[in-house]
Amino acid sequence: xxxxxxxxxxxxxxxxxxxxxxxxxxxxxxxxxxxxxxxxxxxxxxxxxxxxxxxxxxxxxxxxxxxxxxxxxxxxxxxxxxxxxxxxxxxxxxxxxxxxxxxxxxxxxxxxxxxxxxxxxxxxxxxxxxxxxxxxxxxxxxxxxxxxxxxxxxxxxxxxxxxxxxxxxxxxxxxxxxxxxxxxxxxxxxxxxxxxxxxxxxxxxxxxxxxxxxxxxxxxxxxxxxx
Ligand SMILES: Nc1ncnc2c1ncn2[C@@H]1O[C@H](COP(=O)(O)OP(=O)(O)OP(=O)(O)O)[C@@H](O)[C@H]1O
Numbered sequence: 001x002x003x004x005x006x007x008x009x010x011x012x013x014x015x016x017x018x019x020x021x022x023x024x025x026x027x028x029x030x031x032x033x034x035x036x037x038x039x040x041x042x043x044x045x046x047x048x049x050x051x052x053x054x055x056x057x058x059x060x061x062x063x064x065x066x067x068x069x070x071x072x073x074x075x076x077x078x079x080x081x082x083x084x085x086x087x088x089x090x091x092x093x094x095x096x097x098x099x100x101x102x103x104x105x106x107x108x109x110x111x112x113x114x115x116x117x118x119x120x121x122x123x124x125x126x127x128x129x130x131x132x133x134x135x136x137x138x139x140x141x142x143x144x145x146x147x148x149x150x151x152x153x154x155x156x157x158x159x160x161x162x163x164x165x166x167x168x169x170x171x172x173x174x175x176x177x178x179x180x181x182x183x184x185x186x187x188x189x190x191x192x193x194x195x196x197x198x199x200x201x202x203x204x205x206x207x208x209x210x211x212x213x214x215x216x217x218x219x220x221x222x223x224x225x226x227x
Contacts, residue, residue, distance in 0.1 A: 003025040082139045
């Protein structure tokens with residue numbers, strides 16, 4: 001097993017956000033983490049990365065426990081996070097942002113440039129001069145340059161121009177075809193469900209439903225994801 005999140009409880013100060021969340025992933029799986037706003041998706045992701053360490057429960061990645069490890073050490077175990085709100089170094093160029101993240105492996109500057117030709121065209125531009133969508137591509141490219149065993153995408157297509165969203169979904173499908181394990185949070189079900197091997201739905205900080213995307217009926221979608 002690649003990732004084993006077992007019964008975690010996570011708090012923000014005195015306020016409890018997760019009440020015993022479970023999440024298992026095998027190598028090569030694409031898992032959609034779903035649920036309405038505020039149900040605990042981002043908190044689960046931040047718990048996995050130890051940005052908000054769980055108070056109870058346990059998490060292991062590649063068979064190793066992640067507790068008491070600072071976030072940069074968890075990242076080095078092989079978790080590439082693209083957090084909500086794109087994070088690049090604004091005053092570095094596209095090229096500098098990518099090479100600064102590089103660790104040895106299959107993902108090289110060339111392969112990232114093939115995946116996102118727009119980044120190649122903007123190689124020497126400062127990251128802050130890119131459009132929002134291009135910055136998001138750069139954030140994904142940076143995560144890939146770390147050669148992660150698990151890529152985590154938290155709302156990576158939120159608020160982007162439609163053409164760029166298509167580019168990012170195309171890239172996600174290519175990464176899946178390449179065998180990368182991906183944990184993805186996204187509201188665009190028409191893109192998300194075809195790419196997911198499994199869906200895990202949270203409600204009020206607890207697991208509410210889990211199954212294959214084709215089993216997530218309109219009724220279930222309405223119950224767990226409807227507004
Ligand atoms: N920094 C924070 N401080 C206090 N409470 C927080 C913080 N971040 C999230 N919460 C609370 O934790 C709960 C879970 O939020 P979380 O962000 O994990 O939900 P989510 O499913 O990712 O939703 P969204 O799609 O809105 O990000 C919510 O009740 C939220 O208000």
